[in-house]
Amino acid sequence: MVITRFHPVHALLYLAVSFLSVGMIFLSLGAPFVAALEVIVYAGAIIVLFIFVVMMLNLGRETAHQEKEWLKPKVWLLPSALVLVLLAEMIILLFTDSKQPMQVAVVDPRKLALSLYGEYIIAVELTGFLLMAGIVGAAHIGKHMHTPMHRFLQNGHGEKEKAKQTRPPEPVSNEQTVLHDR
Amino acid sequence: MTTEQILIVFGVLFVLLNIAAGLIWVERRMLALWQDRLGPNRAGPLGVLIVLADTLKLFFKEDWIPPFADKWVFILAPAIVVASVLMSFVIIPFAPGIVVADLNIGVIFFLAMSSIAVYSIVLGGWASNNKYALLGALRGASQMIAYEVFMGLSLMGVVMLSGSFNLGDIVAAQKNLWFVVTQPVGFVIFLIAGIAETHRLPFDIPEAESELIAGYHAEYSGMKFGMFFIGEYLGVTLISAMIVTLFFGGWLGPAFLPPLAWFAIKLFFFIGLFILLRASLPRPRYDQLIGYGWKIILPVVLANLLITGAVALWLRG
Numbered sequence: 001m002v003i004t005r006f007h008p009v010h011a012l013l014y015l016a017v018s019f020l021s022v023g024m025i026f027l028s029l030g031a032p033f034v035a036a037l038e039v040i041v042y043a044g045a046i047i048v049l050f051i052f053v054v055m056m057l058n059l060g061r062e063t064a065h066q067e068k069e070w071l072k073p074k075v076w077l078l079p080s081a082l083v084l085v086l087l088a089e090m091i092i093l094l095f096t097d098s099k100q101p102m103q104v105a106v107v108d109p110r111k112l113a114l115s116l117y118g119e120y121i122i123a124v125e126l127t128g129f130l131l132m133a134g135i136v137g138a139a140h141i142g143k144h145m146h147t148p149m150h151r152f153l154q155n156g157h158g159e160k161e162k163a164k165q166t167r168p169p170e171p172v173s174n175e176q177t178v179l180h181d182r
Numbered sequence: 183m184t185t186e187q188i189l190i191v192f193g194v195l196f197v198l199l200n201i202a203a204g205l206i207w208v209e210r211r212m213l214a215l216w217q218d219r220l221g222p223n224r225a226g227p228l229g230v231l232i233v234l235a236d237t238l239k240l241f242f243k244e245d246w247i248p249p250f251a252d253k254w255v256f257i258l259a260p261a262i263v264v265a266s267v268l269m270s271f272v273i274i275p276f277a278p279g280i281v282v283a284d285l286n287i288g289v290i291f292f293l294a295m296s297s298i299a300v301y302s303i304v305l306g307g308w309a310s311n312n313k314y315a316l317l318g319a320l321r322g323a324s325q326m327i328a329y330e331v332f333m334g335l336s337l338m339g340v341v342m343l344s345g346s347f348n349l350g351d352i353v354a355a356q357k358n359l360w361f362v363v364t365q366p367v368g369f370v371i372f373l374i375a376g377i378a379e380t381h382r383l384p385f386d387i388p389e390a391e392s393e394l395i396a397g398y399h400a401e402y403s404g405m406k407f408g409m410f411f412i413g414e415y416l417g418v419t420l421i422s423a424m425i426v427t428l429f430f431g432g433w434l435g436p437a438f439l440p441p442l443a444w445f446a447i448k449l450f451f452f453i454g455l456f457i458l459l460r461a462s463l464p465r466p467r468y469d470q471l472i473g474y475g476w477k478i479i480l481p482v483v484l485a486n487l488l489i490t491g492a493v494a495l496w497l498r499g
Contacts, residue, residue: 009252009255009308010255013255013305016301032285032286032287033290036287036290036291036293037290039294039298040290040294040297043297043298044294044297044298044330045297045327045330048297048300048301048304048327051304051305051308051323052304052320052323052324055304055316055320056320108286109286109287109290
């Protein structure tokens with residue numbers, strides 16, 4: 001349902017539903033903490049931010065039409081072949097009865113925390129570095145866009161600022177062109 | 183599933199919905215008291231029947247879906263808010279033994295449900311297809327996502343001290359000393375984040391009548407608006423109940439009153455505080471609210487977390 005909706009917000013809603021159900025699968029596998037985190041982080045924060053952005057793009061009927069044109073029957077060939085392979089695997093697995101029943105052990109938050117900060121400490125630290133890089137990058141981009149650009153400041157010391165800018169400077173307003181012509 | 187459990191489930195549901203409806207009257211009378219006027223005083227003794235009148239009015243209003251709205255999402259949004267808030271009540275221990283589900287991830291479950299509640303604002307505002315509603319939804323989404331972070335972090339101090347995510351254990355850990363004494367910073371930040379999360383005044387910038395008409399629910403009428411309305415009161419009750427449970431010892435109290443009575447007294451004290459805040463504080467600007475959150479509350483709450491952890495380790499030896 002996520003990939004067959006033409007409207008992005010509807011697709012994202014189905015994605016949120018699928019995250020909720022992944023959370024439920026974690027719960028039934030005996031990991032209530034991970035299930036709750038799945039709901040908080042993925043369904044509660046990331047998809048909301050996606051919807052937030054899509055909401056502001058104001059995609060209308062034209063985009064839905066465009067997507068409809070992209071999804072011609074020919075495009076479906078390769079994905080459906082892959083899905084058929086998966087389906088075949090699942091059927092084979094269903095009919096070859098495995099002797100071992102699945103072991104379900106409930107993992108409580110304490111055990112999870114100990115394994116994260118004991119056994120997998122390097123992975124946790126590396127993820128932290130990665131996220132930090134993302135934050136620094138976002139802060140840098142955010143700062144860059146906020147360079148003060150005021151048309152009355154451009155004549156004097158604003159020249160230096162202008163040289164630094166990667167964006168092309170805004171067209172000079174009428175008043176200033178008049179001044180320059182004189 | 184025994185009969186007792188079923189009774190508890192329906193009892194909690196009944197009491198909560200009645201509290202939420204009754205709060206319409208309580209809030210209007212209290213506001214009137216603090217603003218030196220009378221408030222609703224015609225229907226019934228002291229105007230209590232205003233609740234009935236209001237409910238009937240909401241039921242009989244035309245339930246109109248604007249033709250330009252996204253129909254299914256428009257219908258879904260008000261249901262999400264009520265459902266997610268009611269789900270959160272599942273974990274709250276009202277008295278020893280009176281709890282719907284004694285989860286061992288109680289606090290995390292509460293946070294998960296409050297993050298689901300964001301959808302109601304975002305979807306309600308987006309599906310209305312109205313610029314004021316969209317602005318309200320944008321504000322609501324950024325405010326609630328930001329304050330959810332501080333809400334979670336402010337609770338971690340309590341979790342560290344009690345050593346459990348289970349709310350029953352947290353209440354039991356406060357037998358000698360309420361956590362508001364050992365975690366004053368956590369309490370204040372949880373209160374602020376709770377107000378922002380239920381988007382009550384002074385942090386009601388997603389709906390801000392004076393600038394956005396009614397924000398994300400501007401297009402809603404009839405019982406769908408009623409759901410948002412009841413959802414807000416349920417949210418106030420939920421945050422008050424969480425404050426009572428986490429910081430003020432839940433049902434613990436001197437023995438001359440039953441535990442349930444102590445819980446109710448503390449609960450209504452905090453609901454009263456929420457209404458008093460509405461009556462007394464002005465609304466901050468949107469960017470002020472978000473900047474305040476990330477620049478002041480986040481460092482403070484992280485410092486609180488660090489110091490609590492250090493002290494807890496030191497006490498343990």
